[in-house]
Amino acid sequence: MSTWNKHYHWKTKGCTPWAKNHITEATVGKTVTVGKSGHVKVDRLSSFEGDVELGNRKGKLITIYDCSITYAWSGSSDDGTEASGTITFPEMSHEVEDEGDEYRFETEMSTKSSAAANELYDAVRNQLAPSLRPTFHAFRQSLIDAHAKDLGHDSPSASGAATPTTTTTTAAPAATSTTSAATPAAAPAAAAKSSVSTSSSDVRVSSELAVSISDLWDLLTNASRIPMWTRAPAQFEAKADTEFALFGGNITGKVISADAPKQLIQKWRTPQFPQGHYGTLALNLTEGGDSTKLELVLSGAPSGEEESVEKNLETYYIRGLKSMG
Template identity: 40%
Template sequence: MSHTTANWHWKNKNIGPWARQWFQRELTTITITGDSEESVQITDVTEVDGDVELGQRKSKLITIYDVKIELKWSGKASDGTDVNGKLVIPEVSHEITLDGTSEYVYNWTLSTKSSGAADTLYQLARKRLPVVLEAKFAEFPSAIIETHGKDLTVSAEPSRTGTPVQSTNVTSTTTTTTPEPKPVVKKPPPKTTTVNTSTVEVEAIFMAAADDLFSLFTDEKRIPVWTRAPAQSNPSPGSEYSLFGGGVKGKYVSLDAPKQIIQTWLLQSPDWPSGHEATLTTSLDQSSESTTVKFTLDGVPLGKEDEIKRNLEGY
């Protein structure tokens, strides 16, 4: 069976045991600190109950998960009191993390006897732990694909080079310490490098309305439906956007809803010349039953045309 035919059929992999280990390992690295020497940390993940799978259909990897997580937290109050408690998160799912269909729910319990210092630490945990936990939850879909994607995708090549890489900007530790300012060192202007380029065009037909597709390409709440990764997008001329967790960045040049999107395109990849921007024009032509979408990427470095075309078709 050819790689294109093999990747068209539905396949899935149950990765529940791996997911439990991932949450146990990653969430117990979380520590936060307060303004008066208080500190809170996740000490144990006692339960991860639910389903976690990775699916593959039509060459697209799809994360499928919905789990309940229970954990223990502890900390030291400003007066030295040891404080501990429990936290239940009824739902951590693809729909919340990537689609943004609802918000996380946190059910807190303070196990230590209530006191002024203990209550202050408890409120610190309730205020700051969710921010760091949600940053970790945002990493989970990418970790699934990175660890298990190769088990489902049949490729004609040894590896898929040049695909957007995930950003590693999220940190699991929150601190209020302000670092000492560093002296400003002026750097010489970067050398200008000429990049020989060409244009890649990909066309596809979607059984959907043009305005719906336009929204799917530009609405940061809907973009993760097809990128399976965090996105930032403010669809207005001059505004910056970020796809694939920072793997692709750029600015919107013009938007003519629902007919055309023009945006700069900077790929964060070792194979892409540093600082080199291409221009992506997405044209939408709606008929009575479907919409034809044409992607034109102008400024592709010579020698990368086939790779870029595969990625545009795949994503």
């Protein structure tokens, strides 16, 4: 490659097929011992969605990737009980690495619950799934080592690597954390506006959670338990006219009403909202036979922010709670 091309030209290489093969080879087959002779194992990569690219701009390597990965797992206990299910890492991305965050995962067991099956499931959540994280943290360097020469870099480590920067405001990205759940990072407040155009549609996300309604209410409102799923400090009291701060102060607002354990209504904002603007967030809890439905409904989102708000609620509330297992 010419000196001009190497230092001033933008060039990219698609690496998604390689990435899927690399992740498969590095993670499928991992096994954790349970008891004396039992085990749980990653059987296969059942889903790999997203894109992976390596770029070269002005002599610097740019890693660009954002993938969702799902595995099938199975296990067998000392007494011969078998269990199976899935492990999902919803976001393996350069942004997680940039923020120094930990990779979040979600687990499910499709086998009927029993003492032996639950022991296997605990091993999946506490040992097997976390054991996959080092591969994801090493992925950026593995990508560079495998493909840098194709972009004219004979010595990848000497060139450095980065990820693209952007001036576009998005939903609160993951902040620094060393746990399985991410937290939204602070961002400069938007300039004050005399009036804010708001969406005419409510933003809604919901999920069935394997927890009682009283326990879910406590997780959402007890300041000592909120950090269990937000992985960040929290200030909260389920009392009308009380101000709160979640995710280390990146979500703020005021409680409007609290009807335990069924509904919590708040004034609610993210750092991406125009200065001084709040939406109204309703958290509705409905208990079923063996689970509780949590529905989050936000009205008054700034126009154009609906998709970001939906992603924010899904990522930091629903996935945060699911990450507890």
